[in-house]
Amino acid sequence: MKNLKLGIFGFGCVGQGLYHVLQQSNAINSEIVKICIKDLNKPRPLDKSYFTNQKDDLLQNDDIDVIVELIDDAEAAFSIVSTAMNNGKSVVSANKKMIAEHMEELLALQEKNKVSFLYEASCCASIPIIRNLEEYYDNDLLTSLEGIFNGSTNFILTKLLTGGQTFDEVLKEAQNLGFAESDPTLDVEGIDPKYKLCILLFHAFGLIAKPDDIFNYGISKINTFDINYAQRHNYSIKLISKCRIVDEKIEAYCLPTFLPNDAVLSQTNNEYNAVILETAFAESQLLYGKGAGDKPTGSAVLSDISALNHDYKYEYKKNARNHGKLALCEDFKLRLYVRYNDSTPPLEDFESIEEKYASKQGNFLVGTIQLKHLKHSNWINEASISLIVLNN
Amino acid sequence: MKNLKLGIFGFGCVGQGLYHVLQQSNAINSEIVKICIKDLNKPRPLDKSYFTNQKDDLLQNDDIDVIVELIDDAEAAFSIVSTAMNNGKSVVSANKKMIAEHMEELLALQEKNKVSFLYEASCCASIPIIRNLEEYYDNDLLTSLEGIFNGSTNFILTKLLTGGQTFDEVLKEAQNLGFAESDPTLDVEGIDPKYKLCILLFHAFGLIAKPDDIFNYGISKINTFDINYAQRHNYSIKLISKCRIVDEKIEAYCLPTFLPNDAVLSQTNNEYNAVILETAFAESQLLYGKGAGDKPTGSAVLSDISALNHDYKYEYKKNARNHGKLALCEDFKLRLYVRYNDSTPPLEDFESIEEKYASKQGNFLVGTIQLKHLKHSNWINEASISLIVLNN
Structure with a gap:
C-alpha cells in the first residue's frame, strides 16, 4: 500500500473533517502535505506551515501525489483539476457542477495523463452510488435510476409537508443547519440535483449529457395550496431526479413529484438522499444515506483517497460499450x-x-x-x- | 474483455434464470458450456447435450474457465469448489453454509491456486453488500453492521405482526412462495442469517468466526402474547443480525428484536433484506433490496460472473490488516x-x-x-x- 501525499484546495468543514479523520485512521495511509486557501490570515486549527495561497505550491509540487479539490467555484476548480492531471497527479473532487459541465474534457485528461480522477462525493454525499454503478451495476441489466439527490431541498420539502412554516422560513433553517449550498438557487431550482443526474447518467448508461439538455423544475413556487393537495391525497412531495432506458432511448428529468406516503422515497426525509436502481433481474434496490453535510461528504472523499491507495480508477465500461448508441429523448x-x-x-x-x-x-x-x-x-x-x- | 466459459452445478430456478439472462445480455460475455445435475431424465428447457451427471465433465474440462456452484448440499459444494480451484478454475457460489464453515480453507485455496472465488449471492441476495464492504468500506472507519439477512423469516414476521395467522400457516405460505429454504429450521432458528453474519463479519472486520461461535436464537417460539406486546408498544419484531466493534473487540449475535415502528428496519418487510452500516464519518447508511427469491439471487451470481470478466478478485484487505487483532467477545x-x-x-x-x-x-x-x-x-x-x- 502506498503512502499518498495529499495537496488540498479549500479548508472548510469538509477539509477539516478530512484532516481529523486521516489523523485518527490507520487504514488510510495518506498525509496532508499542503493546503491552498484564499485567506492566509484566517485562524486555522493547523500549523501555519501547512497553508499557502499559491496554487502552484501544490500543483507544481513533486512531493504531492494527489490533489483533493474542495472549493466552490466550478471554473476555478476545473483549472486546478486540469493542471493537476496534466502534471501527473491523481485528483479527488466533490464539485458536481464542474464535473457535469466538463465530463468530456475530464475523461480526455484522465486518458492522456494516465491518472485517476475520483468524485464519489459529488453525488449524494455518503451514498457510494458512483462506485456501485461502476463496479457492480457494470453490465447492461440496469434499466432505471431515480432518487432524491439533494439534501437541502429534501429538508425543505419534509418541513413544508409536516410543519406550518413558509418556504422562506424553512429555507433559512436549512441554511443555518449547513444543508444549503452557498447559492440556494442551485438547490431550490433543481439545478444541483441535475448536475448529479448528469454524472450518474454517465456512470449508469455511458451517456454524456450536458446539464442544459435535461429538463429541471424547482420547488420554490410550491405553496400551501399544493401542500394541501398532497396532504389530502396522502402524498409526499419530493424533488425526484430520474433516468431510465425505454426502447434504446433515455428519458431523464429532475422534477417535483407527488409520491404516495408509503413509497420508499416518501420515507426518505430531511437531509437524507436515496437512490433506487431497477435492474432486469434484481428488481428494485435502494441505497440510502445522508446526502448533505460535511461529514457525509468527507466520508466519500475519504473513500476515494482510500481507493487511490489501491490504484483504483473508474473504468467507464458503459461509456466504452454504449458510446453513441444511447441518446436522450x-x-x-x-x-x-x-x-x-x-x-x-x-x-x-x-x-x-x-x-x-x-x-x-x-x-x-x-x-x-x-x-x-x-x-x-x-x-x-x-x-x-x-x-x-x-x-x- | 474475456469470453468466459461456464460450467454450472445445479439447474434449479436460479440456474435457469441465469441461462436466460446470459442469452439476453450483451454485456456479460460468457457462455454456458456444461451443466451438472442429479437427474438426467428430468425434462429441461435446454438441449440435452448441455447436461451431465458426472461432475468431472465440468471439473476436468479444460474448456471451462469458471464453475458456478448452485447446489444445496454444503459438503458436496465444498468438494466441488475445492476441486475446481485446485484445477485452476475461478468459482462463483451462493452457498452461505459452505462458505461460513470453510472460510479459512477457501482463502487458502484461492491463494494457492491464484484463482478468484466470488459469492455475493450468499448474503442478502440482490444487495451488493460483500462488494461494498470489500471495495468501498475497505478502510477502518466501519464500526457496525446490522440488518435483516433472511427473507423467509422476515416474510413470516411481517405476516405475523399484521395478520391473524399462526406461525405454521405463515411458514407454509412462505414455502409456497419459494422464500423458504429446503429445510425451514435453518431460517426460523436463525442459523441461515448467522452463516451470512459470519461471512459479513469477515468482509467487514477481517475476523474469521465459526458459526458455532455466534449466538443465535430463532423466531419459531414467538406467539400471540409476544405479538400483542409488540403491537401495544408500537414495535415490530425483526430477526436482527448484528456485529459491531466496541473497544477493539467484536460483539455479534443473531436475535429476534423489538424495533420501534418508525425505525428503518421496521419498514423492511416481507422478503426484503436490509443492511445498515455505521461509519465514523458517514454515519448510518442503508442498502435495501430483495433478499430471497430466484431472480435476486441470480442477479448477484450474474454480477459476480460479470466481475470475473474483468478479472475481479476479493482482496480481503481487512483480513490482511486486522489478522488476529480483533476477536469476538x-x-x-x-x-x-x-x-x-x-x-x-x-x-x-x-x-x-x-x-x-x-x-x-x-x-x-x-x-x-x-x-x-x-x-x-x-x-x-x-x-x-x-x-x-x-x-x-
Whole structure:
C-alpha cells in the first residue's frame, strides 16, 4: 500500500473533517502535505506551515501525489483539476457542477495523463452510488435510476409537508443547519440535483449529457395550496431526479413529484438522499444515506483517497460499450399536476386533461403532456404556476 | 474483455434464470458450456447435450474457465469448489453454509491456486453488500453492521405482526412462495442469517468466526402474547443480525428484536433484506433490496460472473490488516424481553430486572443479561420460553 501525499484546495468543514479523520485512521495511509486557501490570515486549527495561497505550491509540487479539490467555484476548480492531471497527479473532487459541465474534457485528461480522477462525493454525499454503478451495476441489466439527490431541498420539502412554516422560513433553517449550498438557487431550482443526474447518467448508461439538455423544475413556487393537495391525497412531495432506458432511448428529468406516503422515497426525509436502481433481474434496490453535510461528504472523499491507495480508477465500461448508441429523448409523456392562479396554461400543449379545478384559493389541472412541449414552453416560468409530477 | 466459459452445478430456478439472462445480455460475455445435475431424465428447457451427471465433465474440462456452484448440499459444494480451484478454475457460489464453515480453507485455496472465488449471492441476495464492504468500506472507519439477512423469516414476521395467522400457516405460505429454504429450521432458528453474519463479519472486520461461535436464537417460539406486546408498544419484531466493534473487540449475535415502528428496519418487510452500516464519518447508511427469491439471487451470481470478466478478485484487505487483532467477545450486555409460561427463568443470571409481569395469558420479564450467561444457559431452550431483544 502506498503512502499518498495529499495537496488540498479549500479548508472548510469538509477539509477539516478530512484532516481529523486521516489523523485518527490507520487504514488510510495518506498525509496532508499542503493546503491552498484564499485567506492566509484566517485562524486555522493547523500549523501555519501547512497553508499557502499559491496554487502552484501544490500543483507544481513533486512531493504531492494527489490533489483533493474542495472549493466552490466550478471554473476555478476545473483549472486546478486540469493542471493537476496534466502534471501527473491523481485528483479527488466533490464539485458536481464542474464535473457535469466538463465530463468530456475530464475523461480526455484522465486518458492522456494516465491518472485517476475520483468524485464519489459529488453525488449524494455518503451514498457510494458512483462506485456501485461502476463496479457492480457494470453490465447492461440496469434499466432505471431515480432518487432524491439533494439534501437541502429534501429538508425543505419534509418541513413544508409536516410543519406550518413558509418556504422562506424553512429555507433559512436549512441554511443555518449547513444543508444549503452557498447559492440556494442551485438547490431550490433543481439545478444541483441535475448536475448529479448528469454524472450518474454517465456512470449508469455511458451517456454524456450536458446539464442544459435535461429538463429541471424547482420547488420554490410550491405553496400551501399544493401542500394541501398532497396532504389530502396522502402524498409526499419530493424533488425526484430520474433516468431510465425505454426502447434504446433515455428519458431523464429532475422534477417535483407527488409520491404516495408509503413509497420508499416518501420515507426518505430531511437531509437524507436515496437512490433506487431497477435492474432486469434484481428488481428494485435502494441505497440510502445522508446526502448533505460535511461529514457525509468527507466520508466519500475519504473513500476515494482510500481507493487511490489501491490504484483504483473508474473504468467507464458503459461509456466504452454504449458510446453513441444511447441518446436522450424528449418524446415521452408526463402526467402533471399544474397549479395556477390567474391565467390558465395553454390547454393545447396537453395531450389530455383529466381534471380541472377552480376555487378562490387556487386552480389546478391534471393532464398529460409531452416533455418536449413542457421543456420549450414559457408559461411554466410564470410566478403563479407550479408543476408537480403525478404517478410517473 | 474475456469470453468466459461456464460450467454450472445445479439447474434449479436460479440456474435457469441465469441461462436466460446470459442469452439476453450483451454485456456479460460468457457462455454456458456444461451443466451438472442429479437427474438426467428430468425434462429441461435446454438441449440435452448441455447436461451431465458426472461432475468431472465440468471439473476436468479444460474448456471451462469458471464453475458456478448452485447446489444445496454444503459438503458436496465444498468438494466441488475445492476441486475446481485446485484445477485452476475461478468459482462463483451462493452457498452461505459452505462458505461460513470453510472460510479459512477457501482463502487458502484461492491463494494457492491464484484463482478468484466470488459469492455475493450468499448474503442478502440482490444487495451488493460483500462488494461494498470489500471495495468501498475497505478502510477502518466501519464500526457496525446490522440488518435483516433472511427473507423467509422476515416474510413470516411481517405476516405475523399484521395478520391473524399462526406461525405454521405463515411458514407454509412462505414455502409456497419459494422464500423458504429446503429445510425451514435453518431460517426460523436463525442459523441461515448467522452463516451470512459470519461471512459479513469477515468482509467487514477481517475476523474469521465459526458459526458455532455466534449466538443465535430463532423466531419459531414467538406467539400471540409476544405479538400483542409488540403491537401495544408500537414495535415490530425483526430477526436482527448484528456485529459491531466496541473497544477493539467484536460483539455479534443473531436475535429476534423489538424495533420501534418508525425505525428503518421496521419498514423492511416481507422478503426484503436490509443492511445498515455505521461509519465514523458517514454515519448510518442503508442498502435495501430483495433478499430471497430466484431472480435476486441470480442477479448477484450474474454480477459476480460479470466481475470475473474483468478479472475481479476479493482482496480481503481487512483480513490482511486486522489478522488476529480483533476477536469476538461475550462480555456484553443485552436488554431482553423474556416470555415464559410456567417456570420462571433463573433470575440470578440477570444483572438487573426492570419489569416482571404475570397473567393467565403469559408472563414476561424485561432484564439485562450478559451474552455469555445467555449463551451458556439451558433454560432458553425450553419450549415455553421466547427471547426478544429490546433497545439494543
